[in-house]
Amino acid sequence: MAPESTAVYVYGIVPADVEPESHATGVGDCEVAVVRHGEIAALVSPLESDRPLGTPEDLTAHEKLLDGSAAVSPVLPLRFGAVMTDTDAVENELLEANEEEFRAALVELEGRVQFVIRGRYVEDAILRELLDENAEAARLRDEIRDKPEDATRNERIALGELINQAIEAKRTEDTSKVVSELEKLEAMVNQRQPSHEEDAVHIAVLVESARQAELEGMLRQLISDWDGRVELNLLGPMAAYDFVTKRAPEG
Template sequence: MTTPQYVYGVTRKGAALPDGVTGLDDRPVALVADGECAALVSDLPVGRALGERPDLEAHQRVLGAMVHAGIVVVPLRFGAAMEGREAVERELLAANSDRFVHMLDRLEGRVELRLRGTYIQDAVLREIMQAEPEIAELSKRLREVPADAADAVYYDRIRLGELIAGAMEQRRETDAQLLLEGAAPAAEAVIPRPPAREEDVVDASFLVPVERRAEFDAAVEELSRAHADRVRIRVVGPLPPYDFVPEA
């Protein structure tokens, strides 16, 4: 009977798996090879539905173990299941051999690091009040309005919020560019994301050669010192290099 396989990612044929790495349902992870590549797989019981949080954690655990062991891997998105090992060999590896080899060569000796910067909001609001007289004056006037008259200045409060948001956006564009330019020299590629929250300054992934990791970290430390009074900066990683794997 063919046993369905869950696939975590693709590495090079003959790669040594980290000791004790387990996948979904704590099942052992194995390599299924074809040509120059091999898929990281574990058995998936027939009828086993995917999507629970432990499943996602197991997926990330396997890929994280590879990254932290320094083994190049092309991560697959969560939820990749195939009919059996023969299907993994034929439909995944053989059918995409050149593509996987190219991606493994591209990622070899490199790590994905994610740079996140978040405003210290009180500090940035003080900057805005000092630099924008219209905003400062409107804010002062609204603070002096008695509580029982709040409804009368409803639209003024909306206007104040819009002005502050606009001023924040202008600062974000400038600050994000400074942070990206400060960290980028040690990286081969950078992928910025749109800010998800009002306080976010920058959220970007960097593909950094291993031999330049110390240079990247030093650049981020310098940025942290230079902006410590207004931006909190941190680096997450190394991570599975999802951001530098082209979509099929």
């Protein structure tokens, strides 16, 4: 016999009138349910109390459920791995204890969704651009060309530092350009840390769902402007992880 599920996994907070899709599943392929309190509710699923969490499959299930919900309703996501003892704890210790805060957050999220804009420099193109603009970098590049690494170690280090500094400056400039465009959409913006040394842009944006087409049009124009220089991607819509993610109390 399978061990009894004595814990509850909590995904996020939604309006009380939200109903999960039939046969919607979450972590561990368990069926998703709703715990309600007044005008707010929590999306939950049962969890074996001794089951370890943290696999890539768990994270994917967590995000898939929240992102799917965010497409049709405001969702206040909880951090991955939010576990409470039972549904009474979810209602009393999470929903009731934070009712006003959660209601206000859901009102703020009504009609809005998050997207992530990611851009990475095309290596050959950005190097040409930097060498064209930086005479010292070009001199060092010529200095080490066709020479052994051992004989040009200091020059190679200096060139690497110059390139890194130049890419940081380019990243700041290009990110500012994207943020300026996003401000025209009255969007909320969260600049993420680069995840790669050649990242050009890494931004989370919270925008009205009705303006998604405008956002996509803006990205298409940037893709055209930066053709061959930056590879741009738009991820989403998704739950507003960068703006309102909360942590559940220890259950």
